[in-house]
Amino acid sequence: MALKATIYKAQIQLSDIDRNVYCDRSVTIARHPSETDERMLIRLLAFALNARDSQEQAALEFAKDMWEPDEPSLWQKDPTGRITHWIDVGQPDEKRLLRTSARVDRMSVYSFGAGTPIWWKGLETRVTRLRNLVVWQIPSEQSQSLAALAQRTMELQVTVQDGSIWVGDGTRSIEVVPKCLWDPAGG
Numbered sequence: 195m196a197l198k199a200t201i202y203k204a205q206i207q208l209s210d211i212d213r214n215v216y217c218d219r220s221v222t223i224a225r226h227p228s229e230t231d232e233r234m235l236i237r238l239l240a241f242a243l244n245a246r247d248s249q250e251q252a253a254l255e256f257a258k259d260m261w262e263p264d265e266p267s268l269w270q271k272d273p274t275g276r277i278t279h280w281i282d283v284g285q286p287d288e289k290r291l292l293r294t295s296a297r298v299d300r301m302s303v304y305s306f307g308a309g310t311p312i313w314w315k316g317l318e319t320r321v322t323r324l325r326n327l328v329v330w331q332i333p334s335e336q337s338q339s340l341a342a343l344a345q346r347t348m349e350l351q352v353t354v355q356d357g358s359i360w361v362g363d364g365t366r367s368i369e370v371v372p373k374c375l376w377d378p379a380g381g
Contacts (some may be wrong), residue, residue, distance in 0.1 A: 196226035200233065203347050208242050208332050208353040217247040221370065226260035231344035232337050236283050237267050239332070239340065240304045240350040240368065243347075244281060245269070254279070267304075285313040288320050295324045303329045304372075306337035322376055323362065329376040339368045 201225040209216050221241060225234050236255065244254055257265040259282070270279035279300040282290075286303060301324070305313065310331045321327060325366055343350065343363050353360045359370040 205349045215247045231341040235340040286316045303328045306332040308334045331373045336370045363367040
C-alpha cells in the first residue's frame with residue numbers, strides 16, 4: 195500500500211518591504227511521504243518570496259514535483275495555461291534547467307543543504323548563460339532552523355527587508371539571509 199501525502203495548512207502574513215508587497219495568503223500543502231519538514235518550509239519560503247499582492251495577476255501555485263518529475267515545486271501560469279515562472283526547490287540537474295529554460299519566461303531555484311556549494315560548482319559554468327535563471331542558496335543552518343516551524347496548521351509572519359527574511363510563528367522567529375548564486379540582472 196502506497197503512503198499518502200500529509201496535508202498542511204498555512205496562513206502567511208507577508209510584508210515584503212523590498213518589493214512593496216503586503217498580503218495575506220492561505221495555502222494548502224500536500225507533503226509527500228519522502229519530503230522533510232526542511233524542504234516543505236523552503237517551498238513555503240519560495241512561495242512567500244514570489245507572491246504578489248494583487249489577486250488579478252496569475253496565481254502562484256504549488257505543483258507536484260515530488261510526484262511528477264516534469265513539474266516544478268511551484269509555478270505561475272498565464273491565462274492560457276503557459277508556465278511563465280518555474281520555481282524549483284533543491285538541486286535540479288543541468289538537463290532539467292536547460293530544457294525548462296527554453297519553455298518559460300523566468301526560472302528560480304532555491305537550493306538548501308550543505309551540498310549546495312558542490313552542486314553549484316559542478317554546473318555553474320554550463321548554466322550561467324541562461325538569461326532567465328536566478329539561483330538562490332538558503333544556508334543550511336537557516337533552512338534547518340525553519341524546519342522547526344513545521345506544524346499541520348501554521349500561522350507564519352514573513353517579513354523581508356534589505357535582503358533579510360524573518361519568518362515567525364508568534365513564539366519564535368528565524369532569520370534567513372539567502373545568498374544569490376546567479377542572477378543575470380545582477381540582483
